[in-house]
Amino acid sequence: MKTQLNPANITDTTNIADRSGILIMGYGLLLGAISLTYGMLLIVELGIFFDSLAAILIMGIMVFGINRTFETMDTNTLYTLIG
Amino acid sequence: MIKYLLLIPVLTAIFCTIARTEKQIMTFGLVGSSATLIVGLTLVIDVFRHGTITSWENMLFADAFSAYLILITSLIGFAISMYLIGYMGHELKDGATDLKRLRIYYVFFHLCIFSTLLVGVANDLGLWIAIEMTTLFSAPLIAINIKKTAIEATWKYLIICSVGITLALFGTILTYYAAVQVLGEGAGALSWVSLIGVADQFDPTLMKIAFVFILVGYGTKAGFVPMHTWLPDAHSEAQSPGSALLSGVVINCAVYGIIRFHTITSAAVGKEFSSTLLIMFGLLSLGVATPFILMQSDHKRLLAYSSVEHMGIVALGFGFGGVLGTFGALLHMFNHSVTKSVMFFAAGNIRQKYGTTKIDPVSGIVKVMPYTGPMLIIGGLAITGSPPFGIFLSELIIVATGFMQGYIIISTLVLLLIIIIFAGFFNHINRMALSTPPEGIAAGDASRWSIGAMMILVVFVVMLGIYIPSQFYEMIMKVVDVVNIVDVGTIASVGNATVISGM
Numbered sequence: 001m002k003t004q005l006n007p008a009n010i011t012d013t014t015n016i017a018d019r020s021g022i023l024i025m026g027y028g029l030l031l032g033a034i035s036l037t038y039g040m041l042l043i044v045e046l047g048i049f050f051d052s053l054a055a056i057l058i059m060g061i062m063v064f065g066i067n068r069t070f071e072t073m074d075t076n077t078l079y080t081l082i083g
Numbered sequence: 084m085i086k087y088l089l090l091i092p093v094l095t096a097i098f099c100t101i102a103r104t105e106k107q108i109m110t111f112g113l114v115g116s117s118a119t120l121i122v123g124l125t126l127v128i129d130v131f132r133h134g135t136i137t138s139w140e141n142m143l144f145a146d147a148f149s150a151y152l153i154l155i156t157s158l159i160g161f162a163i164s165m166y167l168i169g170y171m172g173h174e175l176k177d178g179a180t181d182l183k184r185l186r187i188y189y190v191f192f193h194l195c196i197f198s199t200l201l202v203g204v205a206n207d208l209g210l211w212i213a214i215e216m217t218t219l220f221s222a223p224l225i226a227i228n229i230k231k232t233a234i235e236a237t238w239k240y241l242i243i244c245s246v247g248i249t250l251a252l253f254g255t256i257l258t259y260y261a262a263v264q265v266l267g268e269g270a271g272a273l274s275w276v277s278l279i280g281v282a283d284q285f286d287p288t289l290m291k292i293a294f295v296f297i298l299v300g301y302g303t304k305a306g307f308v309p310m311h312t313w314l315p316d317a318h319s320e321a322q323s324p325g326s327a328l329l330s331g332v333v334i335n336c337a338v339y340g341i342i343r344f345h346t347i348t349s350a351a352v353g354k355e356f357s358s359t360l361l362i363m364f365g366l367l368s369l370g371v372a373t374p375f376i377l378m379q380s381d382h383k384r385l386l387a388y389s390s391v392e393h394m395g396i397v398a399l400g401f402g403f404g405g406v407l408g409t410f411g412a413l414l415h416m417f418n419h420s421v422t423k424s425v426m427f428f429a430a431g432n433i434r435q436k437y438g439t440t441k442i443d444p445v446s447g448i449v450k451v452m453p454y455t456g457p458m459l460i461i462g463g464l465a466i467t468g469s470p471p472f473g474i475f476l477s478e479l480i481i482v483a484t485g486f487m488q489g490y491i492i493i494s495t496l497v498l499l500l501i502i503i504i505f506a507g508f509f510n511h512i513n514r515m516a517l518s519t520p521p522e523g524i525a526a527g528d529a530s531r532w533s534i535g536a537m538m539i540l541v542v543f544v545v546m547l548g549i550y551i552p553s554q555f556y557e558m559i560m561k562v563v564d565v566v567n568i569v570d571v572g573t574i575a576s577v578g579n580a581t582v583i584s585g586m
Contacts, residue, residue, distance in 0.1 A: 015238075018242050021246075022242070022245050022246060022249065025246065025249045026249055026252075029249060029252055029253050029256065032253070032256065033256040033259075036256065036257075036260045037256070037259055037260050037263050038268070040208060040256075040259060041208070043142070044208045044209065044212070047209065047212040048211070048212065048252065050212075051212055051215045051216065051219070054219050055215070055218075055219055055241070055245050058219055058222060058223075058241065059241055059242075062222075062226065062234070062237060062238055062241060065226060065229075065234050065237075066234055066238065069229065069230075069231050069234050070231065070234070075238060078234075078235040078238055078239070079235075080231065080232060080235060081232055081235055081236060081239075081315075081316045081320070083375065083378070083379075083384075
């Protein structure tokens with residue numbers, strides 16, 4: 001079972017682009033929220049951070065799943081479900 | 084009461100993690116869902132008798148609309164739990180799943196029920212967190228099916244929905260910004276009741292931008308075209324109980340979120356703006372889903388595209404507005420949930436019998452499966468909107484409102500598309516259900532649990548077309564008042580609504 005990272009995989013992983021895009025969007029929005037409203041309620045901000053963290057963690061687990069079933073981490077291979 | 088409602092699914096999930104055998108897990112699951120249903124119904128009755136209930140210093144809150152969502156969630160959740168026993172029993176016998184995966188499935192199923200209930204009772208900003216949680220907790224239900232297509236569907240689901248929900252967060256932040264300018268800092272700017280009370284003083288431009296972000300963001304989760312691309316993949320690649328959960332329960336949460344903000348935006352900038360957007364997205368969803376339904380070769384994708392179509396119809400109903408349009412849309416949400424769950428249950432039985440989700444190799448279901456077959460035909464007739472089933476009634480109400488409100492061209496288009504979908508969809512069902520079965524398929528139906536779960540829901544499918552109980556009618560009318568609060572002109576009285584705290 002190929003689960004260890006090999007350098008060739010890292011260079012063509014669009015999944016890293018996918019995930020970092022989501023992180024950047026999320027944190028950008030939080031910065032926007034802080035500058036607009038001087039911050040929301042603490043519990044809400046904690047919730048938002050926790051959700052982002054959980055999302056990224058689950059995506060990380062999914063990348064392992066992709067690596068195991070497709071033997072690559074390149075998400076460009078995920079184009080079979082059409083129509 | 085709200086706390087117990089949220090506690091039960093979490094406890095069930097914990098019990099499922101410590102259960103030792105398959106039988107224990109299934110028993111815990113069924114008992115947990117029954118308890119959720121009972122507590123859910125008690126809460127619903129409470130809300131309709133006594134009005135809004137709040138808990139946890141206003142962080143949790145249940146009014147008529149929340150109660151309606153809780154009713155749908157707990158009913159469908161209970162039916163799925165029953166169905167799971169039959170479905171997973173078969174999978175275990177086949178060796179397609181094992182104890183470890185069964186446990187993961189049950190745990191995430193109940194966590195997903197928890198998050199959908201949380202959507203109902205969360206106050207304002209908490210709503211976003213809850214909807215994001217539904218995405219995260221339902222993703223493992225698709226990925227558990229270790230196949231290349233399932234992994235692909237899960238990845239698309241996670242990425243597209245996370246981006247969508249991030250956009251919705253921006254809309255929520257803008258709404259909060261608009262509220263802070265009027266209400267000042269603090270918890271007051273977080274509750275629906277106080278937001279609605281002062282919504283007419285919000286900055287209109289800000290609210291317009293906010294609503295667009297909310298509609299695109301939560302619309303991604305609700306499967307509005309053109310953000311629907313993940314939906315057919317995820318809903319068809321999940322195992323049937325998961326598909327039923329996604330189509331019957333989770334999808335309603337997103338619509339709920341949109342309609343909450345639709346109410347606030349209507350108060351701030353007038354009804355036209357958000358109604359027009361809803362009608363636009365609704366018509367687009369209906370129009371784009373049609374060719375995919377006609378040309379479909381996979382019966383679970385067929386049902387998934389049908390979900391896109393029906394969410395379009397719900398959006399149209401809310402867009403046409405008025406008492407009648409909103410009533411139709413709310414009734415349609417309920418009807419769609421029950422009918423689509425029956426259809427996905429039938430699809431699961433068919434997959435287990437024929438070993439495929441393609442339409443072509445499947446035929447003669449009525450002869451092979453004496454219970455699933457007729458229920459598939461009833462569900463197929465109902466989901467395409469033929470009388471005398473529930474969906475016919477709600478579609479009729481929505482289209483009639485469209486004509487009454489003067490949207491002649493749009494309503495005609497909707498009628499035309501519904502007729503085309505009826506022909507295309509029922510053609511597929513017809514081919515699968517009738518004619519002679521292929522060689523080598525032994526007659527015999529799914530287990531009693533699966534059939535029982537389907538029968539419970541079929542009762543609602545048939546009944547709501549012929550007769551709506553007066554309590555159910557009054558319940559929906561109360562929800563209509565919550566949604567159309569601007570029309571009713573009771574903004575002032577909402578602020579003083581009877582609030583029972585500490586429950």
